[in-house]
Amino acid sequence: MELLAATLASLALGTPALAQGTAFMSTPLETASSLSAADIQSVSPALGRYAKEDVADGLWQRPQLSRRDRSLVTVAILIARNQTLDLLHYINLALDSGVTPRELSETITHLAFYAGWPNAMTAIAVTKDIFTQRKIGPDQLPAASPQLMPLNEQAEATRVASVQRLLGTAAPGLDQYTTDPLFKDVWLRPDLSPRDRSLVTITSLMANGQVAQLAGHLNRALDNGLTQEQAGEVVTQIAFYAGWPNAFSAGPVVAEVFKGRSN
C-alpha cells in the first residue's frame, strides 16, 4: 500500500499549481504533465529535455492553434483516452487559457457521446474537484435544457440518409439515439460553438485511431469554421499526446479531405 499511496501522493503533489493552492493563477507548461520536472528526470532525463525543448517551448508556441484551442484539444485527447493523471494538469491549463467552465462542461458532455459515457464520468470525477477549488458553481455552468440553436434541416436529412445506407434496419436503437439526443439536442446546445464541437469531435476520433468516421466529421468541422491550418495542427498535437501512429493514421485522411475541397 505504501508504494502505491506514495505514487498517488506524488501524482497529486506533482501538480505544482494545485499543491500551492494557486490553480487559478497560472498552470506552468514546463513539464507537459501533472508530474514535476524532478519526477520526470528521475526516470527519463531525455523526456525532461523534450518536455521543455519540443513540447513547452516548441509545440505549444506554434501559432497554428491558439493556446486556448490547443489546451481544449489536449483535454479532449485525454478524455477520449481516459487518461486521468494528466487530465488534472490540462484541465487547469485549459481554464487558465480561456476555455470557460461552460465550454469545458459542454466538452465533457459532448465526449460522453463520442468517447463513451464512462470516459465522461472519469472526467467529471477529476473536474468536480477543480471546480470546487476554483469556486466554479452552477451559475457558471450551462443549463441542462437551454434554448437550442436551430437545426440545419438539409444537413440533417443528408445525415439520416447516410446512416440509413450504413445500418439499414440492423440497429434501430442506434438510429433513434443518433437523431435524438445526439443531433437534435447535443449538437444544438449553445454553450459550445459548432466549430468547437467539431474540433473536439475530430480530436477524439484521431486520438483513438477511429479514422473511419474522420472524413465526414472533418468536412463538417471545416464547414463549421475550423481552418485547414488548424485541422492540420490538431494532427501535430495528436502526435505528441496520443502517439505518432494515431497522427499518421489521421494525416492521410486529413490530406485527402483537403484535396477533395480544393477541387
Next chain:
Amino acid sequence: MELLAATLASLALGTPALAQGTAFMSTPLETASSLSAADIQSVSPALGRYAKEDVADGLWQRPQLSRRDRSLVTVAILIARNQTLDLLHYINLALDSGVTPRELSETITHLAFYAGWPNAMTAIAVTKDIFTQRKIGPDQLPAASPQLMPLNEQAEATRVASVQRLLGTAAPGLDQYTTDPLFKDVWLRPDLSPRDRSLVTITSLMANGQVAQLAGHLNRALDNGLTQEQAGEVVTQIAFYAGWPNAFSAGPVVAEVFKGRSN
C-alpha cells in the same frame, strides 16, 4: 495528495448502494455511473439530464435486451476498455440483475483472452471486494477444471484451417494457444453458455473497434442462439458505453452479416 484522495473518496462514496452497505439489495440506474447525480450535475447538468431521460428511462428500458443481458454487455464493455470507475457500479448492477457470480467469473476469465490478461486482473481487483462484501465464496464460483462441454469437431476444423490461412507459420505460439486453452478449454467451460460467451466476445470486439474479427464472431454468436434483434441492440449499448464511433464502425459489419444470413 488531498485532491486525489478526495476524488477517490468521492468515487467510492458516489456508489450509493455500496456506501450504504446494501449493495446486495438494488443498484440504482439513475446516474448510469458510480458517480452520484449531484456529482454529475456539478460539472455537467446536461449529462445529469441525459443519464435519466436517455440512459436510465430510455436505453435500459428497451425490450430488445433483457436487463440481465444488458448489464452483462455493459460489464463486458467496461472490462474490455479497462474502465475501473464505473465497473464497480455495473458489476453490482449485473449481480442484482440476474448475472450469477459463476457467470461473472467466467466472463472475466473469457475476457482475459479477448481483451487481454491485464484487463482481467483489473476486473478481478474490483470484483474481489464486491464478492467479499456480498459474501460470495468459492462454493459460488466455477471449478478451475470442470467437466468440459463437447467440442464441435467440424467447427473446430474449419477454425483451424482459417487460422492456418491467416497466419501460415508466422506465429506458431499463437496457433498453439488458440487451440488450447482458448478453443479446447475456455470456450467449452460449462458455467457460461456458448450464447453468453459469444455475447461478451462480440461486445468486447465492438467496444475496442476491432471490427476485423467481428463478422466471424457474430456469425458464431447467431449460431449459438443470440438473435439478430439482440445483436443489433448490443450496437446501441456500445454507442452509449463505448462511444458513437465504435457503434458506427460495428453497425455496417452487423448489417452485412445479417444480410449474408438472409440469402
Next chain:
Amino acid sequence: MELLAATLASLALGTPALAQGTAFMSTPLETASSLSAADIQSVSPALGRYAKEDVADGLWQRPQLSRRDRSLVTVAILIARNQTLDLLHYINLALDSGVTPRELSETITHLAFYAGWPNAMTAIAVTKDIFTQRKIGPDQLPAASPQLMPLNEQAEATRVASVQRLLGTAAPGLDQYTTDPLFKDVWLRPDLSPRDRSLVTITSLMANGQVAQLAGHLNRALDNGLTQEQAGEVVTQIAFYAGWPNAFSAGPVVAEVFKGRSN
C-alpha cells in the same frame, strides 16, 4: 472510500516482492500479475490455473524469446495500453530479467512518442518509486543529450519521401517533429539498441491494433536484427497481454512481411 482504499491496498500488497521489500531479488511469475494467486482465485479459479499452466509454465518458458526480451515486450504492451496495475509487477520483472535501468528509461522515452506522452508519464509515476526502492540514481540513467549514433542518410531520405507522399502539406508540424526529434534524435540515442527500439515499437503498434504502421516498422525491425522467429513470438505475447483480437490483426501483416522478404 473504504472499498476503494481496500482495493488499492490489495493491489499493492498483491505484489509479493515489493511487500516483502525484496523487489530487487526475484519477481515471481506465478500469477502473471501484480495480484496474488489468492486474489485471482477468489474471483476466477480458472485464471488461477491458466496463470500457472499456460502463462508462467507455458508462454514464459518458450525459447523463441529470451526472458529479458519477453519482459521488455510485456512492459511495452502495458505502457502502450496505459495499464498501471500490472506495470508495477512487470517493470520489476524486467529489471530482474536483465533489462537495465538505462534500457527501461529509454523504452519509456521511446514510447512517449509511439504511445503518447501521457502514457509515458504514467509509466514514470510507477517507475519512479521502483527506482527509489532499488536505489537506482542518475548515474544509472541515460544522459539527456548523449552522443548520438550516426544517421543512416539513405534510410532517412526514403522515410522523408514516404511521409511526404502520405501527408503532403496537410500537417507541417507533424513533418517537422517526425524528423526532429523523432528520427534525428530519439532513434539515434545510444542507450537502447536499434533492435530493441524496433522491438518496443512493433510491440506498441500491435498492442493497440495499429496495423497500418506495422509493416513498415516490422521491416525496419528485421533490418535492425530482430529475427522472424522473435517477431512471430511477439505476436504470441500480444495475444495474452493485449488480447487475441490484436494478435489476430497483427498476425496476417507479420506473415505478409515475412513472405515479402523471402521473395
